Amino acid sequence: MAVQPRPRVVFSKCLGFEACRWNGVVIDDPFVAALASRVEITALCPEAEIGLGIPRDPVRVALDPDTGERELYQPATGGRHGSAMRAWVAARVAELGDGPDGFLLKNRSPSCGFRDVKVYRGFVPAAGSGIGAGFWGEAVLARWPGHPVEDEGRLKNFTIREHWLRFLWSLTRFRLAREAGGIDDLVRFHTAEKLLLLSVNQERMRVLGRVVASHGKRPLAELWVEYEAGLRAAFAAPPKPGAIVNTILHAFGHYSDRLAAPERAHFLSLLEAYRDERVPASVPLKLLESHAIRFEVAYVLGQTFLDPYPEELSMISDSGKGRDL
Numbered sequence: 001m002a003v004q005p006r007p008r009v010v011f012s013k014c015l016g017f018e019a020c021r022w023n024g025v026v027i028d029d030p031f032v033a034a035l036a037s038r039v040e041i042t043a044l045c046p047e048a049e050i051g052l053g054i055p056r057d058p059v060r061v062a063l064d065p066d067t068g069e070r071e072l073y074q075p076a077t078g079g080r081h082g083s084a085m086r087a088w089v090a091a092r093v094a095e096l097g098d099g100p101d102g103f104l105l106k107n108r109s110p111s112c113g114f115r116d117v118k119v120y121r122g123f124v125p126a127a128g129s130g131i132g133a134g135f136w137g138e139a140v141l142a143r144w145p146g147h148p149v150e151d152e153g154r155l156k157n158f159t160i161r162e163h164w165l166r167f168l169w170s171l172t173r174f175r176l177a178r179e180a181g182g183i184d185d186l187v188r189f190h191t192a193e194k195l196l197l198l199s200v201n202q203e204r205m206r207v208l209g210r211v212v213a214s215h216g217k218r219p220l221a222e223l224w225v226e227y228e229a230g231l232r233a234a235f236a237a238p239p240k241p242g243a244i245v246n247t248i249l250h251a252f253g254h255y256s257d258r259l260a261a262p263e264r265a266h267f268l269s270l271l272e273a274y275r276d277e278r279v280p281a282s283v284p285l286k287l288l289e290s291h292a293i294r295f296e297v298a299y300v301l302g303q304t305f306l307d308p309y310p311e312e313l314s315m316i317s318d319s320g321k322g323r324d325l
């Protein structure tokens with residue numbers, strides 16, 4: 001089993017790190033707790049850090065009807081904290097720089113949420129609302145585009161969670177390769193990620209292969225930049241289960257003729273169970289790995305596809321929406 005690197009993840013602090021929510025509670029989430037033990041943690045609470053106190057009266061995002069500007073408005077006190085929050089955000093953006101590999105934010109928060117936050121049209125109690133991003137969530141998307149950014153609500157969906165984990169660890173391995181900096185490091189990275197890339201986006205995998213192959217004709221620094229952009233684009237959306245099945249079959253083809261017919265049939269039945277959402281991908285993948293060990297299939301054993309992130313994070317719990325996104 002491969003040694004897994006530690007991604008640098010920025011969390012909303014109330015996700016298990018401190019009881020800093022407006023009502024003074026902390027959110028216990030078993031997945032976040034497991035994740036925290038395998039990553040480098042930066043935990044931030046924008047509202048506490050701008051001095052709103054714990055506990056505090058709730059705040060909301062409200063559009064100022066006079067200026068059209070977004071405010072962080074506290075209805076109980078009439079307080080307007082948009083300027084303080086913008087200053088905090090600017091300071092954190094500068095401080096974090098190119099450091100983070102990914103973000104795990106609190107959903108629906110007027111500060112941390114990045115996609116499902118109520119945005120009120122004005123300050124009066126009956127102001128209607130739309131949906132947008134919180135101050136920090138919005139800044140994260142703007143400053144770190146193409147990064148693995150999710151919230152703990154969406155990560156309850158098995159498919160979204162698995163994809164986010166694959167993306168986060170793949171990018172972290174890429175960062176380490178890029179820090180090493182040589183063409184050998186890029187070739188090694190691409191070779192090991194090939195099946196993982198095939199499973200998320202076959203077309204992008206081919207394009208990335210061409211980027212690596214253009215070494216010698218173009219400056220190496222240019223290749224790293226182009227490869228990174230392509231890698232992020234490859235993970236822009238979770239793959240369809242069919243793409244994972246096809247990738248597993250591709251790897252299986254490296255040794256399947258050496259299996260007895262009943263073994264082949266057993267493997268293919270597990271793959272069908274995955275396709276029908278009766279078992280997670282890790283079930284056929286574990287058997288694939290066992291076969292690769294038995295037949296010493298070095299190419300398959302060297303693939304991060306077998307082991308894309310720490311095993312204890314592959315919890316099978318789900319929000320109940322199955323693979324629906």
Ligand code: SF4
Pocket residue numbers: 012013014015020021022044045046047048106109111112
């Ligand atoms: S959602 Fe963000 S601002 Fe609100 S308590 Fe959690 S970390 Fe703090």
